[in-house]
Amino acid sequence: MPDAPPDDSPREITGLVTRSTGSWYDVRTDSGEDVRARIRGKFRLEAETIDETNPLAVGDRVTLQMQEDETGLVTAIAPRENQLSRRAAGHRARSEHVIVANVDRAWCVQSTFQPKLNPGFVDRMLIAAEASHIPAGLILNKSDLLEGKPRAQDALAFWSELYEGLGYPVLFTSAETGEGVEAFRQRLAGAVSVVSGPSGVGKSSLLNAIEPDLGLRVSEVSEKTNKGRHTTTFATLLEAAGGWVADTPGIREFGIWGMAPEELGGYFVEFRPFLGECRYPNCTHDHEPGCAIQDAVDEESITPERYGSYLNILESVRKEYRADEEADWRRRDVRPDVWEEPEE
Ligand SMILES: Nc1nc2c(ncn2[C@@H]2O[C@H](COP(=O)(O)OP(=O)(O)OP(=O)(O)O)[C@@H](O)[C@H]2O)c(=O)[nH]1
Ligand SMILES: [Mg+2]
Ligand SMILES: [Zn+2]
Incomplete structure (x- = not known):
């Protein structure tokens, strides 16, 4: 038997985040209780440095330090599976x-x-x-x-x-x-x-x-x-x-986060068998010659609906990717005087 902790040490428990309002969180503890919890400021700062709007999401597993008023303070967030x-x-x-x-x-x-x-x-x-x-x-x-x-x-x-x-x-x-x-x-x-x-x-x-x-x-x-x-x-x-x-709350548009334009094709499942066959290894499948995806559309192995959708999403991914990069430069204040397009 492990020694019982001394009475004045804070009680630590683990649980699952079931609700997130941005300032308070509901946590279902492993013993089945619902506890209201807050997080330490350092998690907020960490989230900001990786561009997350909120350090905790529903589904996160956390460790809480119980406070005297029976609320919890989140002291650790378990690494996410996904x-x-x-x-x-x-x-x-x-x-x-x-x-x-x-x-x-x-x-x-x-x-x-x-x-x-x-x-x-x-x-x-x-x-x-x-x-x-x-x-x-x-x-x-x-x-x-x-x-x-x-x-x-x-x-x-x-x-x-x-x-x-x-x-x-x-x-x-x-x-x-x-x-x-x-x-x-x-x-x-x-x-x-x-x-x-x-x-x-x-x-x-x-x-x-x-x-x-x-x-x-x-x-x-x-x-x-x-x-x-x-x-x-x-x-x-x-x-x-x-x-x-x-x-979850309804959303107007499901914006894609953190994706480079040349990655997108890999997430269209029906593109995958053709991906290695384009002439250019970083082909974005919209204008390049020798593109296996465009051939597959012509041969009807890929539907025009999904290819059209791909082109739409590609356009917004390109735009956001460029804006993200520029914001990144601005934030670091190391924006070059002459802006060069990244090499294709
Ligand atoms: N005819 C019909 N109406 C439905 C059906 N399911 C939901 N509704 C109605 O659609 C409306 C919206 O339903 P909600 O459940 O609030 O929709 P939601 O997706 O949760 O919306 P948000 O919380 O705003 O994201 C309500 O008036 C429901 O009664 C359905 O299967 N058939
Ligand atoms: Mg709803
Ligand atoms: Zn291609």
Whole structure:
């Protein structure tokens, strides 16, 4: 038996971050209690130096030093197995927003209508998941709204086959009728998952359908814009279906973080068999001669939809990459007088 600690030494416990508001965190301790916790300033500074908006994300494992008022002080953050990140929005666009840490699967949630499926969003999120080696899947919610709309049904079937063909599981669900809810529940069992997607697609509604006791707040989509009202405001890790699932705030656009333009093609799974075959080793597959990807598009081994999406994402990745580099120079104050384009 180890010696009991002397009475005046602070009690240290470990746990899982289940909610992050930016200043306070909820931690589920390994003995099953929920504790409110704060972090030391040094973690904030460390996060800033690596351009993270927040030092802790839901899914992080932490060590707490218990305070006299029964709140915790985070004294250590365990190294992450993985993290799903996007570019922060607005004026913090030069930093990384970690949506969740240590997950087994990321589900991109979209709806059929109100708002309608946004394949560009899907691709960006799938690319981010691929870059972090997180298995991903697609949920097409509000399947009930397809009733009596054969053309929309065909369109949704097209996208569902496309993504399934790439190896991503696709589930049609309806929080309204219950369709697909059981199938989703089975996918969540025994795993740590995250749902992410635009506002109003029904992420929280789906989790309520799976676990009615959660009682998550939901609200109607704006009639005028068909967009959600950003009802969920903080990421929260919830116990559901014998696993954990993070409900997250809806996002307008899934910005890609920290990717060089020539890396992007590697995260389009169907590009991978052709990647070594381009004439130029750092080919970005949009204008270069002798490009195996462009050939594969011509030969219909790669769909025009995904290639078009690739070109769109490439354009924004290029722009952000350049802006990041310039911001980096500015911050270090070593910007050369003559700005030279980096060598191709
Ligand atoms: N018809 C239909 N409506 C649904 C379905 N799922 C959710 N809704 C409705 O869609 C609206 C938005 O649902 P939420 O669950 O708040 O959406 P969310 O994705 O969590 O949105 P944010 O928290 O803002 O990101 C609500 O009015 C829900 O009732 C569905 O399967 N079918
Ligand atoms: Mg929500
Ligand atoms: Zn190429």
